[in-house]
Amino acid sequence: MIELTKLQNLKIVVNAELIEFVESTPDTLITTTTGKKLMVKETVEEVIEAVIAYKRRCLTLPQKSG
Numbered sequence: 001m002i003e004l005t006k007l008q009n010l011k012i013v014v015n016a017e018l019i020e021f022v023e024s025t026p027d028t029l030i031t032t033t034t035g036k037k038l039m040v041k042e043t044v045e046e047v048i049e050a051v052i053a054y055k056r057r058c059l060t061l062p063q064k065s066g
Helices: 044-059
Strands: 002-005 011-014 019-024 028-032 037-040
Touching: 002 037, 002 044, 011 037, 019 044, 028 044
Parallel strands: none
Antiparallel strands: 002 011, 019 028, 028 037
16 A cells, blocks of 8 residues: 545555556546546656555565564
């Protein structure tokens, strides 16, 4: 999940796995695989970075203690 900001300054959490594509129209428009469209304040590049960070967290193996 990634946290983004709607145009009305409302924070939302989006399932990064459902993002199909991101457009700059000039606002950032996210379309999900379910067909839902979301306008957010973050730039396309910021959304991409958030998704990459999310994927890294998912792929990072937990460290063994002791």
